[in-house]
Amino acid sequence: MTRQWWTLFAAPLILLSTACPHKSVPAASLKPTGFGVTLVESSGGKQIGPTGMVLAQPVVVQVNDEQGTAVTGALVEFSGPPDASFDPPTGLTDSSGQLSTNVALGSMAGRYQLTARTSTKAQKSVELKIEEIALGYQEEVGFQLDSKYCARCHDPESTPERVSNHDNLEVKPHAFTEGDTLNRMTDAELSSIISHGGPALNKSALMPPYGYTLSKTEIEALMAYIRLISDPPYHASGMVYAQK
């Protein structure tokens, strides 16, 4: 009697435990075959991408030795905020001393500080900080508006597909990443120059007004984007709350 009772109880439990989704097995730990002393960023830093999505370019880092020569087979680990993910998160450098990883940023807009780590022969940890920017919905709208209306003059980079007008202008527009200049403008000033043009702040009339072309929400989105990509970062003035 007792025995039957227990098996009846246990059977669904066993079924339940097998039905649960299995977490993927962690990759077998890699054995480094080489060691370097410096870690440098080859490409993929300072990218801007929508939240949660894989960045357009992979992040590539390179491990060098004392002479600055690339090291093959060095173990590099990537880490970042909890909701950022790396594919692969760890790996050995290739024959050119590089390791490439695809990065998906987290679900919140903002700056993401990623870390690449390798260790020297003496087990000393070497770190490299890489910064990426994730755009939320509002900032993404701002980015789209920037590409359509602003970038032709404000972005000095020229491509065959889109020739920059920056150098043709008598008064050079500021790139939106120029934090040293743009961070000194208040939100009201920034909104005013976008809506009413350069003369609103006693600046050049070459900056036309967009207040009759863009809606208020669109201008707010543009400002959110400009504030987010600013370098050095923009910190809103006013009440500052202690974190935690």
Place this chain on the structure above:
Amino acid sequence: MPLSSESSFEPKKNSLSALWQTLFGHPVRAFGVVSLLLLILLAIAPAKNHFSEWRHYQKQYLALIRGRGDAVTLERRFHDHDGIQQIWLPQLGVVDRCTSCHSGLKEASLSDVSTQPFRRHPAIPHTLDQFGCVMCHRGQGPATTVEEAHSSTLAWEQPILPARYVQSSCGQCHRAPLTGTPQLNSGRNLLGRYGCVHCHTIKLPDGSAIKPTDDPPSLEHVADKTTREWVYAWLKDPQAYAVTATMPNFKLSDPDARDISAFLIADSTPLAGDTAPTPKNEKAPDPTAGASLYGESFCASCHAVQNAAGNVVGGDVGPELTRVGNKVKPEWLRAWLHNPRVYDSGTAMPHYRLSDPQLSLLTAFLGNKTDTDLLANVHLDAATPEQIAHGKLLVTEYGCASCHEINGIKKPDNFAPELTRIGSKALTQIIFLPGMTHALPDYIAAKIRQPRSFGSALKMPQFSLAPGQIDALTTALLSLTDRAQDLPRALTVAAKPASNYQPAGRAGQLMSDLACFSCHAINGRGGDMAPDLTWEGSSVQRPWLQAFLKNPGTLRPALIRRMPRFNLSDEDAKELTDYIMTVYQTPEFDRDSMPAGGYPAAQVERGKQLFYSKYACQGCHIVDTKVDKGYIGPTLTQVGSRLNAAWIYHWLKEPQNLRPGTIEPNRNMPDEDARALTAFLMAQRGSGKQEAKK
């Protein structure tokens, strides 16, 4: 556990009956024990409630806001409704209790808080009270524990949607592209561009279906165009021929590719006029002249070529031409360049009226675009009837006719599963691969990434898509939910209905022949590479238009894609001009309402002042090639002989009214300023051929 004979139970039995005696031996004792048990039982529910997760989070939230500058306001707002929170939207079928733990979602001042579940919700165009949470994020709204709300559990199977696919939720209601959802927009385009909808039907809530936009070629006359060797190499690996090819790889074995190529060539029928012999005693064409003709004809606006560095440069309207010499027969190519509409009446390629020497130049130039490795290892013996029969069988099995027209084979209906409601597919209906996360987005993405990993006998071919494209496609597919289908029409934002506008008469035939709609849109139909021509007749002056159609000049020096020269006859150019001037007029104003010239000098001078100082138009436009450098808008050196005065005036007043989406800002210009600027611009008639040359 005691498992042996009954005798071993004896001592236990004795102690059990002793316990029974102690607890229930006396009626008073029994009453006390039962009451106690009852009390404990009654306490279970309040205790469970007291120790519930959401209470724990609400306490944490109160601790978090304590000590902040606006703690009092935050606390008051929190205490206005503590306990379990619920957003109930019967019309949308939303019952969400997420705000029970996510207490700070609506608090603008919490922008610095990064710990979940207390973060402020980022700015979006919708409010929580109108839409709830699960409309966008999925998950189980009524759940009150972390596990049940976010994960797929046994009782519930809707997990939270990962952030990378969240734009799919916008697509449930918004059928038209949105500025803020580039990934969804791109995914929807890809469904047509990669021809997914040839095999998979996707019906939209309004009853229409997503249409393919890839225009796969008909194979009815394929033997006129190419060789069996090329067909074989193409079938084996389309991307080896052209990296940008959208044709998927069917992973065919060598004999299967041999048999299909045998069938397609044997099945092809000759078509009169789709080949043209090279004229005899023609001198060898000059290769540099071929390259410049290719450039002058702006072939690169639509066709890409892979350069030495491996970059694909050029447009994506037509096929990539890097190795076109390996593919097409010279006599076919010559006939195609002469008039592509003979071989494919619906092609996006314009009918350039090229002269015989020009045809020879281009045919030779394109014929030289070859890759010696491509067909080096393809050696096929003459096809046997068995191979051809087997090829036909394979063509039917793989559903080739879903995309291509093939003689004697009918386009199969519903060749692959319908995807109209794929975004709500129940997890119980899905067979996951070992090690895969049991969630719908992961399944869809894996299926697109490597369809045959779900079984080698599956027919779905391997597409070559970048990771971003796979995410975009997954996003577009996830938007196809039950909710999207069943929402009341009043709650959805419809897409602009597709237009099948076709201009009438001989001009209409000419416009089809020149494939104007490949680049220009008119009345909602057409491409976006070149300006919308819906109101072109109100915009330009007749002599300019006629001359431009004969010999298009440069209007926007910064653009690399430009209007090609079609070598139109005077008669055809006049026919088109007449039609455009007569039919494509805006109802907004009368184009003859303002004079073309004769403005007072003072007004022109005032316009000049306004142009250079108040409105600083030189930032984007060039009027005087010596001083102005503006590169964004069209050059205005001859605008007085190009545009109508009334158009300029109304454009200056409200550009978006005449061409929605144009980037020229609306300056809210007073009437007199607009009139003075019109006078100044109408005075810009240029001096002969003085367009900016940069």
